[in-house]
Amino acid sequence: xSEKCSAAKRGVYWATVCGNxxxxxxxxxxxxxxxxxxxxxxxxxxxxxxxxxDLSETALPPADKIPDELADAAERKILLRRPFSxxxxxxxHNKTSVDILYCVIGPGSLRMTSLSAKDTVSVIGPLGNGxxxxxxxxxxxxxxxxxxxxxxxxxxxxxxxDFRDINVTAFAGAKTVEELPFERQLDExxxxxxxxxxxxxxxxxxxxxxxxxxxxGFAGPVTDCLLEWLGKSDSACESMVIYSCGPEAMLARVxxxxxxxxxxxxxxxxxxxxxxxxICQSCAVECKTDRPGESIYKMCCTDGPxxxxxxxxxxx
Numbered sequence: 054x055s056e057k058c059s060a061a062k063r064g065v066y067w068a069t070v071c072g073n074x075x076x077x078x079x080x081x082x083x084x085x086x087x088x089x090x091x092x093x094x095x096x097x098x099x100x101x102x103x104x105x106x107d108l109s110e111t112a113l114p115p116a117d118k119i120p121d122e123l124a125d126a127a128e129r130k131i132l133l134r135r136p137f138s139x140x141x142x143x144x145x146h147n148k149t150s151v152d153i154l155y156c157v158i159g160p161g162s163l164r165m166t167s168l169s170a171k172d173t174v175s176v177i178g179p180l181g182n183g184x185x186x187x188x189x190x191x192x193x194x195x196x197x198x199x200x201x202x203x204x205x206x207x208x209x210x211x212x213x214x215d216f217r218d219i220n221v222t223a224f225a226g227a228k229t230v231e232e233l234p235f236e237r238q239l240d241e242x243x244x245x246x247x248x249x250x251x252x253x254x255x256x257x258x259x260x261x262x263x264x265x266x267x268x269x270g271f272a273g274p275v276t277d278c279l280l281e282w283l284g285k286s287d288s289a290c291e292s293m294v295i296y297s298c299g300p301e302a303m304l305a306r307v308x309x310x311x312x313x314x315x316x317x318x319x320x321x322x323x324x325x326x327x328x329x330x331x332i333c334q335s336c337a338v339e340c341k342t343d344r345p346g347e348s349i350y351k352m353c354c355t356d357g358p359x360x361x362x363x364x365x366x367x368x369x
Contacts (some may be wrong), residue, residue, distance in 0.1 A: 055066075055367045062093070062094040062179070062190070063094070063177065063178055063179055063180055063304045063330075064090065064091075064094060064177070064178075064240045064289070065140055065176070065177050066087055066090065066091030066094065066175075066176050066177075066178075067091065067173050067174070067175060067176070068085035068086060068151075068173065068174050068176050069085065069088075069171060069172070069173055070083070070084065070085060070086075070152060070169060070170055070171065070172040070173070070174065071084040071085065071086045071150060072084035072170065073165075073166070073168050073169060073170075075166075076234070076235070076236045077113075077231070077233075077234060077235075077236075078231065079156050079158070080154070080155075080156055080157075080234045081154075081155055081156075081157070081165065081166060082152055082153070082154055082155075083152065083153045083155060083165060083168065084139065084149040084150060084151070084152050084153075085150065085151050085152075085153065085174060085176070085252050086148055086150045086151075087148065087149045087151070087176075087205040088147065088148050091149070091176070092144065092147060092148050093149075093150040094178070094179060095142065095149045095151055095159070095178065095179060096142070096144045097180075098142055098151075098178070098179040098183075099138065099179075099183030099184065099185075099211075100184050100205075100207040100208035100210075100211050101138060101182070101183030101184040101185050101204045101207075101208065101321050101358065101359040102138065102139070102178070102179045102180060102181050102182070102183040103136050103137060103138045103139070103178065103179075103180050103181050103182065103358065104136070104137060104139075104151075104176050104177060104178030104179060104329075105134035105135065105136050105137075105176070105178065105326070105328075105329040106134055106135050106136075106137060106153075106165075106174055106175070106176055106178040106179060107134050107174065107175040107176075107177075108131045108134075108161045108164050108165060108174075109130070109131045109132065110134060111131070111164040111167060111168060111174075111339070112164065112167050112345045113127055113163065113164055113167065114163065114164075114166050116208065116261070118166070119163065120157070120163075120185075121173045123157070123159070123163055124161070126159055126160050126163075127160050127163055128160075129160045131160060131161050131164065133327050134177060134329065135161045135162070136180075136326045136329055136354075137153045137155060138203050138204040138207070138298075138321075138358075139152065139153060139203070139204065140152040140153065140154045140203045140204075140207055140232060140233050140252075141206065141207055141210060142207065144307070148359070150269070153203070154202070154206075155200075156199075156200050156234065175275045177329060177330075178329075180329045180330065180354060180355075181329075181353075181354055181355065181357060181358050181359075182355075182356065182357060182358070182359055183204075183359055184204075184208050184296050184319055184321075184359050185294070185319070185359075186216055186219070186294070187294055187317055188216070189291075189292065190219055190220070190292060190293065190294045190317070191218065191219060191220060191288065191289075191292040191293070192219065192220050192221075192286075192293040192294070193212055193216075193218070193219050193221045193222075193293075193294050193295075193296060194221075194222055194223075194224065194279065194282075194293060194295045194296070195209060195221065195222070195223040195224065195253075195258075195296050195297075196223075196224045196226075196275060196276070196295060196296070196297040196298075196299075196303075196307055197206060197223070197225050197226065197297070197298055197299050198226045198227070198280055198298075198299025198300050198303040199225065199226075199227050199232060199234065199276055199299055199300065200234055200299075201297070201298030201299030201300075201303075201321065202218065202225050202233075202234050202235065202252075202298075202299055203234070203298075204321060205223065205296060205298055206252050206253065206326050207259045209221055209223060209253055209256045210256055211260060213256040213257060214256075214262045220288075221256075221258045221259075222258065222259045222261070222282070223250070223253045223258055223261070224260070224261050224263065224275050224279050224282070225249075225250060225260060225261070225262050225263070225275065225280055226262070226263040226264070226265075226274060226275025226276075226278065226299070226303070227263075227264055227265070228264065228265045228266065229264055229265070229266050229268050230262075230264055230268040230269035231260075231268075232338065233262065233264070233269070235250050235251075235252055236251065236252070237251070238250060238251075238262065238269065243297075248260060249261060249262045249270060250262065253303055256315070261278055261282070261316075263275040263277070263278040274306070275299075275303065275366055276303060276305070276306040276307055276310060279307070279310060280310060280341045282311075283314060290314050290315050290316045291315065291316075293317070294315045294316070294317045294318070294319070295307060295310075295311050295316055295317070295318040295319070295362075296318075296319050296321075296329035297318065297319070297320050297321070297323035297362075298320070300323075301323070301367065301368075304322070304362070304365075304367070305367035307320065307362070307363035308320060308363075308365065308367060311362055312362075313362070317361075318360065318361070318362035318363070319359050319360065319361060320359070320360055320362045320365065321357070321358050321359045322338050322353050322357050322358050322359075322360060323353075323358070324336035324337070324338065324354075324358075324364070326353065326354045328354070329354045330354065330355065331352045331354055331355035331361050334352065336352055336353035336354050337350040337352065337353070338350065338351050338352070338353050338356070338357060338360065338365065339353070339366040339368075340360070340364045340365060340366060341364050341365070341366055348366050
C-alpha cells in the first residue's frame with residue numbers, strides 16, 4: 054500500500070450473501086463471499102477501492118418494512134449498478150469475504166435489506182484507486198463523517214497489520230449519535246482510555262466520536278475535534294498523514310486544516326457513478342494543475358475515488 058491500489062484484475066463476478074446485519078435504524082452491514090477468480094481478484098483489494106453491485110433483480114422488502122418516505126421511490130426500476138466501498142476483507146480457504154456498510158436512503162439500498170444468506174449478487178470490481186502510505190509517516194489520522202467510516206475501518210485493519218510502526222487514531226463524526234454508523238459505543242472506561250468505537254478498537258486503534266448536537270463525544274464538527282487533537286499532539290506534522298472520507302464540505306475543511314498544518318492528506322471523493330469504469334463521464338472531479346488558476350476534470354471512478362487533497366478544487 055505504499056503506492057496507489059488500482060483495479061488491475063477487475064471483472065464481473067458472482068458473490069454469495071453470507072450475512073446482512075442491521076446495526077442501526079437505517080444502517081446495515083452486508084457480507085459477501087467470493088470463490089474462484091472472484092476470490093483472487095478481491096483478496097488484495099485496497100482500502101478505498103470499490104465495487105458496483107447489480108440490484109436490478111433484488112426484491113423489495115415487505116411493505117411494512119418500507120419507510121413511509123421511500124414508499125413512492127421504492128417502486129422505481131433499478132437500472133444502474135450501485136457503488137460501494139468495503140469495511141473489511143478476509144481471505145480464508147480459497148474464499149474471500151467482504152463486508153459492505155450501507156445506509157437505506159433510496160430504492161437500491163432499500164432492496165439490499167431483503168438480501169439473505171445464499172442469495173447471489175453480480176459484482177463488478179475491484180474498481181478505482183485507494184489510499185496509499187507515503188514514506189516516512191509515523192502517525193495516521195482517519196477522519197470520517199457519517200458513512201465515510203466504512204473504508205476507513207478497512208484502512209485501519211491494513212495499517213495495523215502491515216505498517217506497525219505507524220500510530221493510528223480514528224475520528225468519527227455525525228450530526229447526532231443516531232447517525233453514527235456503528236453497532237454501539239464501548240463503555241465509559243474504554244472511552245476514557247480513548248477507545249469509543251469497537252470497530253476500531255478491534256485493531257487496537259484509538260477512536261474519538263464527535264456529534265454536531267453534542268449527543269455523544271465531542272460537541273461539534275469532527276473537524277473541530279481533529280483540530281483540538283492536533284493542538285495537544287507533540288508529533289511532527291511532517292510525519293503525519295490524514296485520511297478522510299465523508300461529505301464534501303467536511304473534506305474541504307479537512308483539506309484546509311491539512312494545508313495550514315502542512316500535513317499530507319488524502320480524501321475519498323463521492324460522486325454519482327453510473328458505470329464505474331470511466332466511460333459515462335458522470336463522476337467528474339475538478340482538480341488543480343501546475344498552472345495557477347487552471348483546472349482539469351478527472352474521473353472519480355478511475356482516477357479516484359481517493360485523491361491527494363492538494364489537487365482538489367473544493368466548491369463547498
